[in-house]
Amino acid sequence: MERSWWWKLALYGAAIVLAVLYLVPTVVTEEKNLPAFFQKYFKKRIQLGLDLKGGLHLVYEVNIEKAVSSKVDRLANEVDDALRKKGADFTVVRTGRDDIAINFKVPGEAGKLDDELLKPFRRDLDVVSRDPATGTVKLKYDSDRVAEVEELALRQAIETIRGRVDAFGVAEPTIIKKGTDIIVELPGAKEKDFERIKSIIGRTAQLEFKIVDDGSDYMKKVAAAVSKSGAITVAPESWTEKHQGTQHEDVYLRVKEKDKDELTKFIAGLAGDLAVPNDREFGLELMSPREVNEGTPDKYYRTYLLKKRAGVTGEYLQNAEESWDEMGRPEVAFTMNRQGSDMMGKLTGENVGRKMAVVLDEKITSAPVIESKISDRGRITMGGYGDPFKLQQEVKDLVGVLRSGALPAPLKKSFETQVGATLGQDAIDKAKMSMGIGALMVILFMLIYYRVAGFIANLAMTLNMLFMIAILAAFEASLTLPGIAGLVLTIGMAVDSNIIIYERIREELRLGKSPRTAVDAGFQRAFWTVFDAHVTNFVAGIVLYSYGSGPIRGFAVTLLVGIVTNLLTSVWISHWMFAVLVNRRGTVKSTLSI
């Protein structure tokens, strides 16, 4: 008993010290006030959830219906065009979301819609039925393609949302996929920005190909106007067109990633002589330095002067895939559909040697040089000789963007919660008060009813709170309003465990046992009851967690953590404290204040 007593003291003492260490950053709210030791080892703290801090919680579903039906609309138009060239008299009717029916005036002409004509559509359209009597041919959009559209649209939607959210500079945004829904949480977003944020996030992504206007006099003028002392620097670039050997020279502006605002401000401020021409616009691309010099080079933004009108948009892309060039470097190969081929051929044919910017959502993802006329097939080389693995990742990302960009899938908001910061503060105050009153009542009750034992129970309960909050801090859990309710309920549970044990000890004492045996018997007999009770609550907690949307999950987390710490404090630690009470060195007490 003696030796294990000391071991336990050391163990519990260590746990308490650790818990206190984890709590310090949460108590010291300003990170800069934190001593260096904590900055290094114990930086994690409890985050306030959205309902307490204020912010936005949005759930979007990707409107696959709309994406698929526009795609089928387009296919119907293409079939219509192709068939009209063959000189048939017919009408095209769109029946369901995936269905196209073609009614021929003269039933005999239905044969004109043959396999040869349908060849370009064989991946997309299946012939469902041909009715020679009425001259009706029914086509259906391939179901595999629908699934593909869904997957790509979802992936692209998440990518674009992430890009857009990052632009707001909200701390710790959460963007997760749940089924076909996308959940966006922006704790701490400003109330006045809610409307703007929502409208920007919910926009449909646009993929465009725009030609870069290099070597313009306008750009030279702008470059000359850049002040030498600011964050913006002017850089020249040049490249040679492969076949003709034409030289291209250009200047562009660049800033370090963190100084992006300065660049956008500079561009927005261009006026008078320097005003951006009507048919031109600036585009920005975030660049990773190609050669790694000494130290870690910063990422930077660079400008392109673009022709405003998009030559081709993503709608005309048929497919994009990963591929490798002669040097074995990863690149993107894409194919255009018929209409797209014509437009792309025209655009690139006129601009060989220039750069073509791939613009997603008004941001340039890459701007390769057009090496030759592209019609139905093109390649985008990523350039750069950096980390091949990273390069490959970039290629994969771009393929994802291109493939799904071919189909605009609008986002549909299905769930929204926005909480202003003031409401959050009010909620915190009220929650704190109700929690304080509840806890005070429990503490008083335990003291009056169980005296010294009640004091032990209160001590155990305090330790329980300490451990709970420390664990929440260690996991950087967010504390929500229901989470606070969970904390209060844990007090209830702690009280229950203590009451079960104490009532048992009392029963043992009534049987005439000595305090020491009664305490041991009480704890031993009550253990399984307490344990079972905790397990069942734990089960309910797990179900809550897995069901959990937002706030409920917060409740479940505190409940689950509380169950574990409560078992530790009210069974083991308080048993140990009782052992100290009834079994002090030399004296064996004959009564117990319980």
Add this chain to the structure above:
Amino acid sequence: MAEQQKFFEVIKSGTDIDFIGNQKYWIGASIVLVLVTFIMLPVNLYLHGHVLNWGVEFKGGTQLVVEFNKTVDASQVRDALTAAGLHNADVVKYGSESGTQAFMVTLGSVSIMSGEQAKKVEAAIARVGDASLHKFESSEGGDKIYLRFDKNVEPPTIAAALRATGTETTQIQSFGPPEDHTYEVTLIGMEGEVHKALDAKLGAGTVKAIPSVSSVGAKAGKQLQIDGVRALLGAILLIVIYVAFRFDFRYGPGTIVALLHDAVITVGAFAVTYKEFSLTTLAAILTIIGFSMNDTIVVFDRIRENAAKYRDRKFDKVVNHAINETLSRTILTSATVFFVTLAMNIFGTGVIRDFAFAMNVGVIVGTYSSIFIASPILIWLNEKYVAMQKRQAARPERNVRKPARRDEEEAAET
């Protein structure tokens, strides 16, 4: 041996109340409460149009907290909203502090574009400049509409045309290939519309702020309802499996019935008071199930222990004795939890308050159900089991007793 100690106690040791003997009254009371619940659901459907006062999470719609600069009353707010075409708004006072005038406004729609509004707008913008509208797409509850024209129209022109019909937009961009001339129009949110409607009717600057808005599409709401029922049943099932594993099968059915009983009566309390039934309420019900189970386990544990100890007593006496022995703990725990949640109910706000109300009801019902519902079912099942055992004992070739549980079975049989 130490002398007999005196304790401060609410329930004196040796208390022997005949719970089991009077069970028919208690069970009768439960049946009445459950019946009240089931009667209230269709009554609510008739009175209010919904079986329960579903929170916005479940029914779909928009819920806003609106703070005012001056004193207004709920009917004024409702009228102002109706005047702007926002019908059937539910307006209740929010918060209790003096000085602030705040109302919680609940609207059935999540988008300013209702079905009839859409028709009106479609007719009004049939021609914009020299372009004519080919296709007008809006989905119920969508925050966007899609317009297809026969030729290019500049977004500002569309915005102006829409504004003329009273439809505010936040953004218009072209959608799809340029020759489709299709535009995606993002409408202003409900809070903007509510703000506009209230200021228009009650004077500019009346609305101080709209600090909280939540909106849920009807489809998402349905899904949450389904998920909720699934979570409830899943939790009950898992708990019962655990009990069957820790005790034995005779203890299972009593627990299921008791848990369902608690869940149903708590829902009943929400049906009778027509308080809002939200996601938080659901969380409270799941917590109640955990707590009620807690109670049942404490009683069952003692029944099991005593059944092994007092083999010469009748099983129903053993049960009654076990209930009495644990009564002190049952009352103390339930009372503490009850008062803690009562404090949360009185001093808390919003979500915490709803949660606490459900807990108040649930703690009472949960305590009661472990004594008056779970235990009688256990006794009844035990009788059946013993009778079956006796029949089987008459045929010695099929003795299926499990040796591990022998002692308690024997105790129960005698």
